[in-house]
Amino acid sequence: MNYLFINNALSGTGGSRVILNLAAILIDFGHKVSIVIDRDDNIDYEIPVGVDVYLWGVDEVSPISADRVGGEYSNERRKYRQVSLIKNIKQALRPFKAKFVFIKEILFNSRYEASMTSFYSKNKFDVVVNSNVYIGLDRHIFLSRLFSEKYYVNFHNSPKEIFSRRDFFVRSSIGELFGRSKLLGVSQGIIDELNQYRELDGAQKTAIYNVFDFSLIKGRSEEKVTEFLGDYIISVSSLTQRKRVERLIYSFEIISKSHPNLKLLILGDGELKSSLQNIVEECSLKDKVVFYGFCSNPYPLIASARLLMLASDSEGLPTVIIEALSLGIPVISTNCPTGPEEILAPWGNDYLISLHQPESAIVSELAEKANRVLESDYDREYVIKNSQLERFERDRVIAKWESLNV
Structure with missing residues (x-):
């Protein structure tokens, strides 16, 4: 076709x-x-x-x-x-x-x-x-x-x-x-x-669904990263209003009290970068939050993270959640429309944060559930197996594309 x-x-x-x-x-x-x-x-x-x-x-x-x-x-x-x-x-x-x-x-x-x-x-x-x-x-x-x-x-x-x-x-x-x-x-x-x-x-x-080549993602995740970042939580998104990255910074301020050696790695670029950097300064997190910028191959960085977090007000089908799960990295996300609840359905509500509550409660719940995941220290194979990722496999998704106008 x-x-x-x-x-x-x-x-x-x-x-x-x-x-x-x-x-x-x-x-x-x-x-x-x-x-x-x-x-x-x-x-x-x-x-x-x-x-x-x-x-x-x-x-x-x-x-x-x-x-x-x-x-x-x-x-x-x-x-x-x-x-x-x-x-x-x-x-x-x-x-x-x-x-x-x-x-x-x-x-x-x-x-x-x-x-x-x-x-x-x-x-x-x-x-x-x-x-x-x-x-x-x-x-x-x-x-x-x-x-x-x-x-x-x-x-x-x-x-x-x-x-x-x-x-x-x-x-x-x-x-x-x-x-x-x-x-x-x-x-x-x-x-x-x-x-x-x-x-x-x-x-x-x-x-x-968006299509994924999980073998390619795994292969690209094995490329070497030159800098050593230690233990970190990762965020991958554009730095725009809808992505609400400031929620992650505020929640990380709470998380870092229990995990003082942990860092927050923010991948992405956008018009809110300066204001987000100001928030980091206000929270005294300058040495713990890294603005990495745009990265054409984020998979090695995702694969080395302890946890991926997403805090958006809305999405479609956030691919980074699926990519992280395919690499065995657990995910915490706001239950925004649309996508996160569908993807994380096998994990239940313990990995989703309701947006129908005050902003301070959203931040607190992000931190609380992130701490719970960090303490659980999930095995990578368990994360992959429990995520039911066959829904997004290339053969299944391409078959739907090939059925259009047939």
């Missing part, structure tokens, strides 16, 4: 990593995969061999040359992302920026449509999957008509959280945008939320 994935960018985020992992495994299964993006200035991952990447421009959908892809964040971009003042200004102007983007799309809409129509005429795709549910929203109406029954919209995060954002600026209703499309969700929780919108009653909805 010939698959086309449409996304805003391939930056250093979990969503981009999920799409590239899926593309690589589809290639392994003998399928053809293309990815079309809106931006080519922030491609931070290696592109799998055999995957064609294109830029959706006003006049054409053009291939992106190999020398433009892959690698770590550049120093210039790292420096830029760490300037909190600029980030704060951008955050304040985001709603206006969204309106400007839509005005620009009105002016160039016919040219965007013509370039994609020409691209499709040259590449007869069997399945087209659009993960853009934040940017270029009004394109969904055009794309659903162009690709018809081949067109899917894939939700990687909680729909309720997406639709409630201040910058979710649309001229059309949710029903007009997505009602003509087939809808995918990376967890059953996402599908359950979509089913609550009456405007989407007529849309076909299917849950397909």
